[in-house]
Amino acid sequence: xxxxxxxxxxxxxxxxxxxxxxxxxxxxxxxxxxxxxxxxxxxxxxxxxxxxxxxxxxxxxxxxxxxxxxxxxxxxxxxxxxxxxxxxxxxxxxxxxxxxxxxxxxxxxxxxxxxxxxxxxxxxxxxxxxxxxxxxxxxxxxxxxxxxxxxxxxxxxxxxxxxxxxxxxxxxxxxxxxxxxxxxxxxxxxxxxxxxxxxxxxxxxxxxxxxxxxxxxxxxxxxxxxxxxxxxxxxxxxxxxxxxxxxxxxxxxxxxxxxxxxxxxxxxxxxxxxxxxxxxxxxxxxxxxxxxxxxxxxxxxxxxxxxxxxxxxxxxxxxxxxxxxxxxxxxxxxxxxxxxxxxxxxxxxxxxxxxxxxxxxxxxxxxxxxxxxxxxxxxxxxxxxxxxxxxxx
Numbered sequence: 001x002x003x004x005x006x007x008x009x010x011x012x013x014x015x016x017x018x019x020x021x022x023x024x025x026x027x028x029x030x031x032x033x034x035x036x037x038x039x040x041x042x043x044x045x046x047x048x049x050x051x052x053x054x055x056x057x058x059x060x061x062x063x064x065x066x067x068x069x070x071x072x073x074x075x076x077x078x079x080x081x082x083x084x085x086x087x088x089x090x091x092x093x094x095x096x097x098x099x100x101x102x103x104x105x106x107x108x109x110x111x112x113x114x115x116x117x118x119x120x121x122x123x124x125x126x127x128x129x130x131x132x133x134x135x136x137x138x139x140x141x142x143x144x145x146x147x148x149x150x151x152x153x154x155x156x157x158x159x160x161x162x163x164x165x166x167x168x169x170x171x172x173x174x175x176x177x178x179x180x181x182x183x184x185x186x187x188x189x190x191x192x193x194x195x196x197x198x199x200x201x202x203x204x205x206x207x208x209x210x211x212x213x214x215x216x217x218x219x220x221x222x223x224x225x226x227x228x229x230x231x232x233x234x235x236x237x238x239x240x241x242x243x244x245x246x247x248x249x250x251x252x253x254x255x256x257x258x259x260x261x262x263x264x265x266x267x268x269x270x271x272x273x274x275x276x277x278x279x280x281x282x283x284x285x286x287x288x289x290x291x292x293x294x295x296x297x298x299x300x301x302x303x304x305x306x307x308x309x310x311x312x313x314x315x316x317x318x319x320x321x322x323x324x325x326x327x328x329x330x331x332x333x334x335x336x337x338x339x340x341x342x343x344x345x346x347x348x349x350x351x352x353x354x355x356x357x358x359x360x361x362x363x364x365x366x367x368x369x370x371x372x373x374x375x376x377x378x379x380x381x382x383x384x385x386x387x388x389x390x391x392x393x
Contacts, residue, residue, distance in 0.1 A: 027283025103171025166361025
């Protein structure tokens with residue numbers, strides 16, 4: 001089965017974890033040898049009231065991370081969702097009513113209680129102020145205090161809370177990209193997977209900011225609503241619109257066969273290439289922390305791993321109770337378990353800065369995504385007989 005999985009994944013998808021590890025090394029090396037390079041690139045930003053709001057190089061990279069995902073979506077398939085309300089309803093409930101809150105609870109327990117001493121009870125992180133905020137030095141906002149750092153006003157927060165914020169952003173970002181691969185490999189219903197991808201993309205426009213703001217606020221992190229809404233507009237709405245209109249234009253002029261076999265084939269590595277470029281920049285900032293505390297990534301990975309397996313298990317169990325076919329149950333569980341790490345990275349970068357612990361935590365989600373999801377694919381294939389199968393026409 002492992003060989004079959006490998007044949008159905010591109011070289012980028014198959015070795016994503018390896019590429020991410022390589023980017024960690026390249027980023028740390030860049031940060032040590034040329035620390036000014038990443039900072040110079042990140043300083044190319046759109047400023048509001050003197051505060052950097054959107055890093056232009058990162059925005060470009062993140063747009064190209066998202067566009068190849070969005071252009072694959074055929075929104076005409078959404079109207080077919082009414083024919084199978086159970087799997088659609090199950091996925092939406094798990095993604096938006098269960099997953100964000102279990103991620104909050106699990107991450108808080110591990111990062112804020114169990115691993116707090118290992119991360120460092122006195123360790124701090126420096127995150128951006130909300131756009132336009134001119135808070136007084138020494139003022140307290142949530143769990144943070146305004147200080148001068150590197151010539152700029154920054155919010156000093158406990159380091160574990162910054163990692164915690166990144167986990168929250170992962171928990172409210174249901175997968176709409178790699179899940180197409182996981183659903184295919186688990187022999188699920190491709191039509192159902194595409195429908196859920198489209199619905200989640202639309203739902204994210206409405207709920208991502210609301211849930212993100214609420215949970216970050218409960219977690220005593222600053223909630224820069226303007227930046228949060230701007231993040232959704234830039235990193236979800238704009239590539240969604242670009243994907244929708246360019247897909248329509250290409251299909252009308254070249255045909256769906258050319259679109260699927262030629263255009264998407266060329267586009268496939270674009271998203272992950274843009275992701276890897278972003279990661280090099282991110283790790284160029286976080287190299288010192290990783291070298292000083294090499295187990296940092298492990299402390300973040302443990303709650304993310306437990307959350308992934310737990311959400312998969314509860315969704316798979318609920319699918320069985322709802323008497324779904326295996327072809328609908330497998331992708332429903334995969335969609336709930338996996339994360340839209342592209343949006344999470346984009347949002348963490350915009351809200352808290354490229355050098356923040358929150359951004360680092362979202363990258364750990366990328367690091368564990370492939371091996372964990374392949375493990376769950378194998379589990380699905382071995383448990384097909386737990387469910388009925390769809391009847392072929």
